[in-house]
Every structure is written in C-alpha cells, then in structure tokens.
Amino acid sequence: MTEETLQPACPEAFLALRAAGQMPVGRERIAMLEAVAAHGSITSAARALGMSYKAVWDGLNAVNNLLPTPALEAHAGGRGGGGARLTESGRHLIAAFHRLEAKLAEITPLLAGEGGAPIDLLFWSVAMKTSARNALYGRVxxxxxxxxxxxxxLSVAPGREIVAVITRRSAENLGLAAGREVVALIKASFVLIAREGEAAGLSVANRIPGTVAERRDDGVSCEIVLDIGAGKTLAATITHRSAEALALAPGLPVEALFDAAHVILAAG
Amino acid sequence: MKISARNQLEGKVVAVQKGATTSHVRIDIGGGKIITASITNEAVDDLALKVGDTACAVVKASDVMVGK
Known part of the structure; x- marks a missing residue:
C-alpha cells in the first residue's frame, strides 16, 4: 500500500459540541436535560418526552459521566421519588448547544445550495457513541x-482514580501526558462487584467504592449500576447467581473491580 | 471472599516469574491442572506472592472461552 492510498479521498466534515474539557453530547440527551429543567424531575421529564424513566435516567447518567462536573443534581428520594435540577455546568452545555444549532441553521441554505449532505446528517455524526456501557470523563x-x-x-472525580494499562504506542498516538483530558471506556462485563472490604487480597488495579443504585435481572444475567459519587455512575454485568450470592440491592455499599488492561482510553 | 466472579479456583502457587512490568503466576489447582495468571509486578508485591502460597485464581464467567 502506498502512502497516498492511506489518505482519505476527501476530509470528512466533523462537527462536535465540545468546549475545553467537554466530550461530545448529542441532541437527544440535550433534550433530556431540558425536559428535566422544565419539569423538575426525571419522572415528569420522561413522561413529557414519551420515553421510559429508565431510558432518561441512563441517558442523563451518561451525560454526567462525560462531563468534568455533573450537568444534573438529583435530590434525595432516589429513583422515581425526588426531584432533579440542572447545575451551572448543565446550563452552559444547553446554551452552547443552542448557539451551535443557531449557527447551523444559518449555514444550512448555503450547504443545500452546494448540494451537500443534509445538515441533520452532519449533526448526528457529532457525538460518536460506543457500545461500552461506561464512558467516564477523566484527566490524566x-x-x-x-x-x-x-x-x-486518571482522575475521574475528586478522590476517584482509574488506572489503565495500554501500549506505549497508543499512549504516544493519543499524546497522553499529565493534564490531558480523556474518556475511559470500560465494558460493563469487565467489571466485578465485591461486598465492601471482602476482596482485599485480589490482584486488581481498579477498586472503586460505590453504592448500588440499580439492579436489573433477566434470570441469567444481572446489570448493576453503582453510584460512585460526584454524580458519576458505573455499570457492571454479572451473573444472576452472583448477584443473589452477594445479596446485591439498592443502597448496599460495594466495590467495583476491574483490570487496568480492560480500560480503553479515548482522546479528542 | 465475597466477590461476583463465578469461578474461584484455589490452589498452590508453583511459580512466580517476574518480567519488566508483568509477572506470570502459575497456580496448581489439583488434578494435574495449572492456571497461569498474568498480573502486574506491583500486585505480586502487594499480595507478597511466593511459591508454596495458597492462592485463588478468580475468573469472571464472561472472560472464559470454551473450546470443544
């Protein structure tokens, strides 16, 4: 293969809503934040959007995980109960999104005149989504x-560090150095759960304390979402048997364990 | 140890081979079967692993390949 064939035929237009320290967030999640701001709780926001509580709760957790500081604060009352309100960071995100949308609206006719791709297509390519259930903003x-x-x-929240072992070449390609902002991707199936203090003698690099926020079973597998503090969450899929053996239930303090080699780092 | 991993195989450490960053720990789990774990040197030091120790190989069910 020659040097030339490695170059793309034409550069792809890529537009992302991101300020310093922010990872791309898509339109549907902005709509969720706005609905919470308008209705005061996740339950009413989900009703207004015609979505399930679960879908909105998941979407908002994903936004909080991708931002340096959460966009949303949930009040006591927990799932279905208490209210939720936007933080300063959430308001900035929405404002930035609308400024971008307004600018796009201005240039849409120009693009159409040139026979370019529809603007919506451009917009949807904005935020790359991956199948990894856990995408956490962090600073090296x-x-x-x-x-x-x-x-x-990486530091993903005050007092919450994650260790990733990657190849030296990847670290160089991403230009990783102290201060660099990245997203840590961890597949939920790589995450183990242990009762607090029960896995002290285990050779695992990442040991994140948290409390069970949600448990969902299908008879064979079980998805556990942990609240790891600072508005961040971490999901684990384990077997139903293990979840039963550990008697995992909302509110229980546990530890999430995962290998350093199971962490993928993405940088903008 | 209360941990969600379904497979916890106890045995005796028969070898600890240190590399630049990673160590290979061989655990005899009986019946002529040996499991090799690749863990960091730090972990070996933290656990003070040495030949003759009793140790447990912990493997998440989703990480097990099946051959036939």
Missing amino acids: VSVAATEVAAEVT
Whole structure:
C-alpha cells in the first residue's frame, strides 16, 4: 500500500459540541436535560418526552459521566421519588448547544445550495457513541511508560482514580501526558462487584467504592449500576447467581473491580 | 471472599516469574491442572506472592472461552 492510498479521498466534515474539557453530547440527551429543567424531575421529564424513566435516567447518567462536573443534581428520594435540577455546568452545555444549532441553521441554505449532505446528517455524526456501557470523563494524572506498555492514571472525580494499562504506542498516538483530558471506556462485563472490604487480597488495579443504585435481572444475567459519587455512575454485568450470592440491592455499599488492561482510553 | 466472579479456583502457587512490568503466576489447582495468571509486578508485591502460597485464581464467567 502506498502512502497516498492511506489518505482519505476527501476530509470528512466533523462537527462536535465540545468546549475545553467537554466530550461530545448529542441532541437527544440535550433534550433530556431540558425536559428535566422544565419539569423538575426525571419522572415528569420522561413522561413529557414519551420515553421510559429508565431510558432518561441512563441517558442523563451518561451525560454526567462525560462531563468534568455533573450537568444534573438529583435530590434525595432516589429513583422515581425526588426531584432533579440542572447545575451551572448543565446550563452552559444547553446554551452552547443552542448557539451551535443557531449557527447551523444559518449555514444550512448555503450547504443545500452546494448540494451537500443534509445538515441533520452532519449533526448526528457529532457525538460518536460506543457500545461500552461506561464512558467516564477523566484527566490524566500521570503516565509511566516502559518499552512496551504505559500505565496511565486518571482522575475521574475528586478522590476517584482509574488506572489503565495500554501500549506505549497508543499512549504516544493519543499524546497522553499529565493534564490531558480523556474518556475511559470500560465494558460493563469487565467489571466485578465485591461486598465492601471482602476482596482485599485480589490482584486488581481498579477498586472503586460505590453504592448500588440499580439492579436489573433477566434470570441469567444481572446489570448493576453503582453510584460512585460526584454524580458519576458505573455499570457492571454479572451473573444472576452472583448477584443473589452477594445479596446485591439498592443502597448496599460495594466495590467495583476491574483490570487496568480492560480500560480503553479515548482522546479528542 | 465475597466477590461476583463465578469461578474461584484455589490452589498452590508453583511459580512466580517476574518480567519488566508483568509477572506470570502459575497456580496448581489439583488434578494435574495449572492456571497461569498474568498480573502486574506491583500486585505480586502487594499480595507478597511466593511459591508454596495458597492462592485463588478468580475468573469472571464472561472472560472464559470454551473450546470443544
């Protein structure tokens, strides 16, 4: 393969809603934030959007995980109960989104005149989504590299650090150094759950304390969502049997355990 | 150990081979079966793993490949 064939035929237009330190957030999630702002709770927001509570709750957790500080604060009362309101960070996000949308509306006729792709298509390519259930914003604290591997320590929230082991080449490609903002992707099936203090002698790099926020079973598998503090959540899929053996239920303090090699890092 | 991993195989450590960053720990789980774990050198030090120790190989069910 020659050098030339590696170059794309024409550069792809890529538009992302992101300020410094913010990862792309798509239109449907902005609509969720706005609905919560307008209706004061996730339950009423879901009703207004014609969506399930679960879908909105998940979507808003994903937004909170991707921002340096959460866009939304939930009041006591928990699932279905208490209210929720936007934070300063959430209001900024919505305002930025609308400024971008207004600018897009201005240039839409120009693009149409040139026979370009419909503007909506452009917009939907904005925020790449991955299948990884856990996408957490983080700031690189340190990078320790050997000839082959690089151990990257991230801070995802005050007092919450994640260690990722990736190849040295990947670390160099992403330009990873202290201060760099990244997103840590962790598949839910890579996350183990242990009762608090019960897995002290285990060779696992990441040990994140949290409380069970939600448990969903299908008879074979079980999805556990943990509240890990600072508005962040972490999902784990484990077997139904294990969930029963650990008697996992909302409110229970537990630890999420995952290997450093199971963390994928993405940088803008 | 109360942990969600379905597979917890106890055995005796028969070898700890340290590399630049990673160690290979071999655990004899009986019946002539040996499980090899690739863990960081730090983890080996934290657990003070050495030959002759009793240790447990912990494997999440979703991480097990099945061959036939």
